Amino acid sequence: MILAVTGGKGGVGKSTVALGLGHYLDAVLVDADLGTANLPNWNGPTLHDVLAGRTDPQDAVYQDTGVTILPCGRSLLGARSSDPTALIEVLEQLEDQYELVLVDCPAGLAADVGLPLYIADRHLLVTTPTRMAIPNALRTRALGRTLETGLQRVVLNKVDGSAPTEQLRSVLGAPISTLPSDQSLTAPSEILQEAGPVAKQLQALATQLQEELNIDCDYRSSW
Amino acid sequence: MVELETKWATHGDITFISGQLDNRTTVAGVEAHLVTVEPQLDGEIWPPVEQNMPAASWQHGQIQVTVPVGSIIGIGVAGRGKPNDTPLKIIDVDPTETQEQPTTPTDILRELGDPRPADSAIPRKSKQSGTQVEQPYTIETTTEQDSDPTQDRQTIRERLQALAGR
Numbered sequence: 032m033i034l035a036v037t038g039g040k041g042g043v044g045k046s047t048v049a050l051g052l053g054h055y056l057d058a059v060l061v062d063a064d065l066g067t068a069n070l071p072n073w074n075g076p077t078l079h080d081v082l083a084g085r086t087d088p089q090d091a092v093y094q095d096t097g098v099t100i101l102p103c104g105r106s107l108l109g110a111r112s113s114d115p116t117a118l119i120e121v122l123e124q125l126e127d128q129y130e131l132v133l134v135d136c137p138a139g140l141a142a143d144v145g146l147p148l149y150i151a152d153r154h155l156l157v158t159t160p161t162r163m164a165i166p167n168a169l170r171t172r173a174l175g176r177t178l179e180t181g182l183q184r185v186v187l188n189k190v191d192g193s194a195p196t197e198q199l200r201s202v203l204g205a206p207i208s209t210l211p212s213d214q215s216l217t218a219p220s221e222i223l224q225e226a227g228p229v230a231k232q233l234q235a236l237a238t239q240l241q242e243e244l245n246i247d248c249d250y251r252s253s254w
Numbered sequence: 255m256v257e258l259e260t261k262w263a264t265h266g267d268i269t270f271i272s273g274q275l276d277n278r279t280t281v282a283g284v285e286a287h288l289v290t291v292e293p294q295l296d297g298e299i300w301p302p303v304e305q306n307m308p309a310a311s312w313q314h315g316q317i318q319v320t321v322p323v324g325s326i327i328g329i330g331v332a333g334r335g336k337p338n339d340t341p342l343k344i345i346d347v348d349p350t351e352t353q354e355q356p357t358t359p360t361d362i363l364r365e366l367g368d369p370r371p372a373d374s375a376i377p378r379k380s381k382q383s384g385t386q387v388e389q390p391y392t393i394e395t396t397t398e399q400d401s402d403p404t405q406d407r408q409t410i411r412e413r414l415q416a417l418a419g420r
Contacts (some may be wrong), residue, residue, distance in 0.1 A: 065369055107371045115369055140417070143369035145362040170417070177413040178362075223281035 032244060033122050033132045034058075034183070035151035037175065038158060039167025041138035044188035044210070045157045046070055046219035049135035051153075051230065053098045054223065055237035056246060058131035061101045063147050068103035070135060071095045071220050074149045077102050079109030082117045090246050095201060096223045101125070115142055119150045131246050138167075140174055148175050153183040154243065156203070160187055160194045165202075172203060183243065184208055186236065208236045256287050256321060260342045269295060272330040273342045277321040278287045279351070286322040292347040293317070297335025304364040316345060322352050357410045365414035 036049040046062075046069050053060030062070040062078060076091040078101055090130075092101045101121075104110070125132045134147040148154060154175050158168035168185070175182055182205040187194055190213040196207045211228045222230060240246065257276040262269055275289055292315070293299050301312035311319045311329070321327045329342070 066371060111370050111373060113370065116363060119359050125332050136404050137369070139369075140366065141369040142363045142366040145366040145414075148360055149357070149359065149362055173417060174414075177410060177417060178357075179410075 032130070032153075032246065033126055033147075033151045034240075034244070035132065035134045035136055035154040035180070036149045036158050037136045037144060037148065037154045037155075037171045038138060038164075039140070039169075039171040040158070040164045041067075043159045043164050044155050044186075046135050047216065047222050047229075048155070048157050048186050048188065048233065048236075049133055050098060050219045051222045052237055052240070053100070053133050053235035055234055056131055056133070056241060057099075057191045058133045059092060059099045059101060059125055059129040060133045060135060061122065061125065062103040063134050063143060064103055064137035065113055065115065065143050066107075067137065067147075068105060069219060070100060070102055071098075073107065077104035078118075078121075078212045079104035079106070079113050081121055082113035082115065083109075084114070084117070088121045089128065092125075092225075098223065099129075115146055118143075118146050120178070121128075122147070122150050131244075140170055145170070145174060145178060146216070148178045151180050153181050155183050155186060155240075156205070157186045157188055159189045160199070165199070168203065183240070184236075187208060208232070210236075210237065255281075256289050256344065256347050258291065258342060258344050260340070262337050262341050264336070267297070267334050267336065268332060269337050269341070270330070270332045271295075271337060271341045272328065275319065275321045275327045275329060277323055277325055277327075280323055284323055284349045286320050286346045286350050286352045288318065288346075288350040289322050289344060291317045291319075291329060292343050292345050293331045293333065294338050294341050294343055295333040296333045296338075297333055299331055299333035302330055305367045307360075307364055307368065310361070310364065320350055320352065361410070362414070 032202045036045050038045040047190060049060055050070060062068045073093050075093060076086040081084045081088050081091050122132055136147050138146045156168055156171060172182055185203050185205050185207050187207050188210045190209045193214045194209060200207045210232045213227060213229045258273050260273045262271040271368060277287055302309040311317050317329050319327055
């Protein structure tokens with residue numbers, strides 16, 4: 032199964048959610064943000080190399096603190112040298128090897144979001160309860176509908192106190208999962224060292240997704 | 255019967271050619287015509303582009319479009335050199351069906367835009383440094399169809415265009 036983690040607006044927590052779920056669901060996590068990747072990286076081949084045909088997807092997958100990642104390169108030349116359409120075949124190959132492929136999508140509505148949505152079975156829409164983020168979430172949901180990829184859940188991130196979850200559920204048309212605000216988290220990779228409320232809620236979300244999507248994986252109860 | 259009306263304008267040695275394929279004459283039992291048009295310029299011809307990629311209608315130096323009966327479709331190319339008396343020439347007209355085509359990844363790229371940084375944004379090392387610089391990947395723009403017949407290319411393309419216009 033291929034599950035795309037989408038969002039529309041940058042900074043809403045897509046990568047943090049994807050990284051946490053990648054760990055808890057024992058998935059392979061693909062950083063598909065060709066231009067502004069921010070998941071953990073390594074010195075080996077990256078998605079840029081895979082999309083340029085220089086290496087096979089499995090050779091670019093590595094383990095990082097409990098997460099299996101296909102990282103993305105950081106260079107402009109690497110991004111420019113990639114063939115974005117090759118992502119379709121790459122994700123299909125990974126799906127053959129892994130039970131679950133999570134795709135951390137970039138912000139925006141360009142083809143680097145459209146292509147993962149095109150091949151994904153479902154998508155998980157991450158947003159914050161703000162006036163800036165919700166319209167982008169709606170546009171991403173519309174893109175998913177256009178490409179006939181169902182919205183599994185909305186992850187309402189950085190919730191301070193109460194949030195209009197019922198209203199958002201009605202507007203976005205999918206179940207809402209909330210994650211609390213945690214000012215101490217400043218980068219996605221920090222969730223890997225975190226054992227606080229965000230990690231607990233992500234764990235609960237992973238359990239829900241595992242049941243809803245009937246994912247057969249070695250569930251990880253802790254880091 | 256498909257009629258072609260052509261206009262062109264020249265600026266320096268560049269010629270812009272536009273045409274209208276008029277298929278408003280009803281033909282019994284025919285839904286659409288597949289029309290092949292060839293630009294006639296004595297210099298280099300640049301294809302029509304969608305999101306910086308050659309349009310899906312551009313096939314080996316010719317424009318190939320399906321024109322439903324009862325409709326008019328616009329086409330256009332540009333190039334160097336002077337046009338002759340018929341800068342766009344209909345090469346072939348075949349009855350066809352307005353069948354739905356599956357969506358391909360290239361369709362998505364055309365409709366939503368290439369997400370890669372522009373070529374001009376890539377720093378290049380000088381020739382004096384002697385370092386070989388990798389050449390950016392060129393996306394193939396073949397029109398092979400994806401194997402999933404359940405997808406509806408025309409409908410999805412139209413909807414993507416509507417989304418992009420928001």
